[in-house]
Amino acid sequence: MKKLLNLWVLIFLLFSCSRANTTANKGSKGEKDGWVSLFDGSTLNGWRASENPSTFSVENGSIVVHGPRAHLFYEGPAQNHDFKNFIFKAQVMTTPGSNSGMFIHTAYQDTGWPSKGYEIQVNNSHTDWRRTGSLYAVQDVKEQIVKDNEWYTEQIEVQGKRITIKINDRTVVDYTEPDSVAVKNAGGKMLSSGTVALQGHDPNSKVYFKDVMIKPLPE
Template sequence: MKNQFKLTVALAVVIASLAFTVSKTKTPASNKKSGWISLFDGKTLNGWHGYNKTTPVKNWDIEDGALVCLGAAKDASGGDIVTDKKFANFELKWEWKVSKGSNSGVMYHVQEDAKYHAPYETGPEYQVIDDVNFPQKLEEWQQAGADYAMHVANSNKKLKPVGEWNTSSIIFNNGHVEHWLNGKKIVEFEAWTDDWNKKRTESKWKDYPDYGKAKTGEIALQDHGDKAFYRHIMIREL
């Protein structure tokens, strides 16, 4: 009887331990409770489509759980993909890496319409690029993590070497914008202010009247003719 009691107690301890472990590893439930949803399932292009297109996407593929731009586009238009869903205020996070000398980007509040040729005409961009090996000289506003052609990254920026995964995030909340790279905030600004409008009209965006004006839109990943890798793409609405 005594041995049986000890065995019963031991089993109870094991069961309790397993229950505690399981409760700690319920990631999907935890993510759902906190509002995070996945934009990429690691296996398919479900939830994405070609910008301004209804035909199947052929220039992006899945490799080892990563969404890979094959670099099929000849320029910065024609190969971008966008989310099926639109977002207004959000926190977006993802991991990325690029091949040597490659260029890509993540855009938001993108508008689809026949009058636009590419997402960058309307959507602000978090620049994704190989700062070190890019074949041309880069201005600061063209470098990784920058709000492309608008706001440069600060001294907190620490970029991983080519071939290693970086972690990035964009926070957009009623015009307040933050860019994060590898755990550090590298860009912060307010959209639609006088200063923002001044930057906009004095940069390349002066030729794109609808750039950055939308308050909701799609998330876009850019095919700039180079190979780029994205994974663990998550978003929560604010």
């Protein structure tokens, strides 16, 4: 009887170790994939809003952007919110007539449109003709690729001087920044490094963001 009990104990221990290893391997895979979530789905912890913080709220696991002009800058711990090469993506849903944006290589400022970095457009039916996926005023997209009231994925990859923008895995912008960028680009915007931000464009716009993630890439 004692030998049988010892055998069962041994089987239990082996089974427990096997499950622990499986769980550990799953965790390692997630780390290996390299994606970091920037939004916890319930709070705006790690983010800082400019000029009109009430423009941003959290509802049903999404960041809701609705109100006067404001920008929500990531200031959390991931890479000390200073990214150079990376893939940044989110699930986005616009509502009719709405305008928003996703900023890269930017920095917090109290008021106004961000002066540092680039804006990637979020706009499927606003009066501004630059549609979703545009590298705003640098390489613009005129075609409406996705519809209002439907979730889609917007992804921006920065590698060196190259910016690639994808909408639902479709490449809509492939831009390499020239050496003369300070002269050619609107406002002299250029790649450097910095944080990411979401835009509240105007009180009549309402846009949703969820699954906001970044994957740092080697320099």
